[in-house]
Amino acid sequence: TITVDGVPANGVAGQSLAGVILASGTLALRLTSAQGRPRSVFCGIGVCYDCLVEVNGQRDVRACQRRAAEGDVVTSQHDRRPSGDAS
Numbered sequence: 001t002i003t004v005d006g007v008p009a010n011g012v013a014g015q016s017l018a019g020v021i022l023a024s025g026t027l028a029l030r031l032t033s034a035q036g037r038p039r040s041v042f043c044g045i046g047v048c049y050d051c052l053v054e055v056n057g058q059r060d061v062r063a064c065q066r067r068a069a070e071g072d073v074v075t076s077q078h079d080r081r082p083s084g085d086a087s
């Protein structure tokens with residue numbers, strides 16, 4: 001059992017965080033910086049970085065690459081654009 005944004009989610013031994021999260025019914029793992037659009041697992045092999053989440057206080061964890069561990073606390077990420085960005 002892990003916690004995803006405060007909600008318990010159950011998985012099986014050896015399952016990735018992405019697998020546990022998707023199986024629990026949560027599809028969006030983070031929001032884009034520019035327009036706040038939802039992102040989830042895209043490539044599933046750690047190349048695209050669309051599945052970045054915070055795990056136990058550590059930011060920028062690729063959910064598709066990290067094995068879930070009992071008691072993990074997962075939080076969705078949403079990084080706002082820097083205020084000085086012109087675009």
